[in-house]
Amino acid sequence: MSTDRYSIFSLLRETLRGHTGWKPAWRSPEPKPHYDVVIVGGGGHGLATAHYLAKTYGVRNVAVLEKGWIGGGNVGRNTTIVRSNYLLPGNIPFYEHSMKLWEGLEQDLNYNAMVSQRGILNLFHSDGQRDAYARRGNAMRMHGVDAELVDAPELKRILPMLDFDNARFPIKGALRQKRAGTVRHDAVAWGYARSADGFGVDIIQNCEVTGFRIEDGRIEGVETSRGFVGASKVGLACAGNSSRVAAMAGLRLPIESHALQAFVSEGIKPFIDTVCTFGAGHFYVSQSDKGGLVFGGDIDGYNSYAQRGNLPTVEDVLESGMAVMPAIGRVKLLRSWGGIMDMSMDGSPIIDTTPVEGLYLNAGWCYGGFKATPASGDSFAHLIAKDAPHPVATAYRLDRFATGRTIDEKGVGAQPNLH
Amino acid sequence: MRIACPYCGARGVDEFSYLGDATVVRPDPAAETALADFVDYVHTRENPFGRHRELWQHASGCQSWLVVTRDTRTHAIEAVEVAKDVALARGEAK
Ligand SMILES: Cc1cc2nc3c(=O)[nH]c(=O)nc-3n(C[C@H](O)[C@H](O)[C@H](O)COP(=O)(O)OP(=O)(O)OC[C@H]3O[C@@H](n4cnc5c(N)ncnc54)[C@H](O)[C@@H]3O)c2cc1C
Ligand SMILES: [Zn+2]
Numbered sequence: 001m002s003t004d005r006y007s008i009f010s011l012l013r014e015t016l017r018g019h020t021g022w023k024p025a026w027r028s029p030e031p032k033p034h035y036d037v038v039i040v041g042g043g044g045h046g047l048a049t050a051h052y053l054a055k056t057y058g059v060r061n062v063a064v065l066e067k068g069w070i071g072g073g074n075v076g077r078n079t080t081i082v083r084s085n086y087l088l089p090g091n092i093p094f095y096e097h098s099m100k101l102w103e104g105l106e107q108d109l110n111y112n113a114m115v116s117q118r119g120i121l122n123l124f125h126s127d128g129q130r131d132a133y134a135r136r137g138n139a140m141r142m143h144g145v146d147a148e149l150v151d152a153p154e155l156k157r158i159l160p161m162l163d164f165d166n167a168r169f170p171i172k173g174a175l176r177q178k179r180a181g182t183v184r185h186d187a188v189a190w191g192y193a194r195s196a197d198g199f200g201v202d203i204i205q206n207c208e209v210t211g212f213r214i215e216d217g218r219i220e221g222v223e224t225s226r227g228f229v230g231a232s233k234v235g236l237a238c239a240g241n242s243s244r245v246a247a248m249a250g251l252r253l254p255i256e257s258h259a260l261q262a263f264v265s266e267g268i269k270p271f272i273d274t275v276c277t278f279g280a281g282h283f284y285v286s287q288s289d290k291g292g293l294v295f296g297g298d299i300d301g302y303n304s305y306a307q308r309g310n311l312p313t314v315e316d317v318l319e320s321g322m323a324v325m326p327a328i329g330r331v332k333l334l335r336s337w338g339g340i341m342d343m344s345m346d347g348s349p350i351i352d353t354t355p356v357e358g359l360y361l362n363a364g365w366c367y368g369g370f371k372a373t374p375a376s377g378d379s380f381a382h383l384i385a386k387d388a389p390h391p392v393a394t395a396y397r398l399d400r401f402a403t404g405r406t407i408d409e410k411g412v413g414a415q416p417n418l419h
Numbered sequence: 420m421r422i423a424c425p426y427c428g429a430r431g432v433d434e435f436s437y438l439g440d441a442t443v444v445r446p447d448p449a450a451e452t453a454l455a456d457f458v459d460y461v462h463t464r465e466n467p468f469g470r471h472r473e474l475w476q477h478a479s480g481c482q483s484w485l486v487v488t489r490d491t492r493t494h495a496i497e498a499v500e501v502a503k504d505v506a507l508a509r510g511e512a513k
Pocket of ligand 2: 480
């Protein structure tokens with residue numbers, strides 16, 4: 001069960017052996033009849049939950065059930081940006097906890113997740129936007145998060161390729177978080193899976209949950225495409241499909257499913273060594289280690305489970321890119337794809353118990369749940385193991401829509417396609 | 420995706436703006452359960468995997484509000500109706 005440690009010595013040893021001695025990073029076990037905890041969904045959040053359950057909270061009789069293969073969902077489809085530049089009190093401590101876990105992740109997992117703190121620069125284009133970003137930066141600093149305002153001359157040294165004198169949206173500066181950056185997304189799924197497996201967690205792929213067994217309001221287990229699996233506690237981490245899965249347990253959620261697209265260009269020489277976001281349209285870009293520009297923009301904006309988007313959004317994203325960084329017009333687009341996300345009614349996530357005893361919910365991550373992966377896993381594991389919310393995740397309640405304690409970073413109200 | 424506006428014909432989706440689920444109905448504010456009903460009306464959604472009735476406005480065209488019946492798995496559109504006709508058929512005020 002225990003996994004080999006990866007190190008310079010294991011690499012040298014295997015080099016001499018012609019790489020014949022590597023073992024699979026996780027097993028492919030048959031489901032057991034009963035587990036203490038079953039996690040539904042083998043994305044980043046489900047696998048991270050299993051890792052922290054086993055490592056931090058000592059709960060090791062755990063299975064993660066994934067209907068496809070791990071990493072095939074949003075965890076392998078996102079644009080890999082991690083940051084903790086939030087404004088609202090319910091969010092900042094949570095995302096900063098996540099950032100700190102990212103900073104120690106590779107040592108914790110003994111896995112190279114290519115955590116790259118290359119920084120993020122959110123551009124501003126008007127005095128009003130500068131004030132708004134200054135306020136955000138101050139809120140971050142009051143919570144102990146790094147933030148600084150960069151003026152236009154300094155920004156010109158960092159990102160000379162920007163269209164500073166754009167007639168419509170001149171670039172006046174940026175809010176910078178130096179500790180933000182990117183992380184290799186599939187490696188996050190694989191690293192958490194390998195670590196959880198090492199603690200004895202069963203990761204069961206091609207196993208779709210098709211129903212719940214509930215007796216007297218208490219969870220007894222899950223029906224799956226591979227038979228019934230008993231469980232004392234069940235945690236849902238089914239990003240994008242949360243409404244569908246929760247409906248099988250009789251729950252209706254404050255969520256709509258929406259498609260978000262992402263894009264990668266052909267590989268080019270080093271062009272941009274940080275993450276940059278346009279403040280007047282919606283466009284964010286970084287460069288992968290292979291040289292491709294990885295970028296995205298707005299969600300398509302209507303309910304969808306299709307895992308692909310439509311052309312008007314492609315055009316919109318590319319126009320935004322051209323407006324801020326005209327040089328990319330010479331670069332060929334290699335691929336684009338889509339993922340389905342839970343868009344919640346206030347744009348913030350839910351980590352909470354449910355009316356069904358023993359059933360726990362982790363949902364509503366919108367387009368920003370990759371950066372949350374470590375803190376979401378830690379908080380969800382805490383909730384499941386101790387039946388009490390993690391101190392950094394107390395605001396992510398399911399009943400906040402009824403009590404008026406919504407967390408609306410964008411201030412657009414209960415209109416999911418606008419968050 | 421193209422939406423066949425009853426007034427303007429089939430137009431690209433970028434001419435339309437989206438509001439969401441067309442089946443939610445504003446509850447009676449005088450009902451005893453009004454508070455819970457409104458929480459549900461504002462926040463809770465069926466979010467179906469498949470057939471969805473949804474409100475769109477032909478914002479860059481004739482401005483009409485439409486009820487579009489669309490499959491969320493494929494984006495295939497089954498029907499487009501004028502929202503006012505749907506509301507009248509449901510017996511709502513003129
Ligand atoms: C194009 C795109 C770009 C993004 N960019 C960023 C970004 O730059 N930064 C950021 O922070 N976030 C980003 N996000 C959001 C982020 O990817 C998601 O919020 C996050 O990955 C969701 O959590 P997850 O990893 O657990 O989801 P997933 O990987 O989708 O995991 C959910 C899993 O549940 C499984 N499942 C569903 N139903 C069942 C069932 N019935 N039985 C068993 N298994 C089931 C699915 O197969 C899936 O594998 C982006 C998303 C997309 C689509
Ligand atoms: Zn029209």
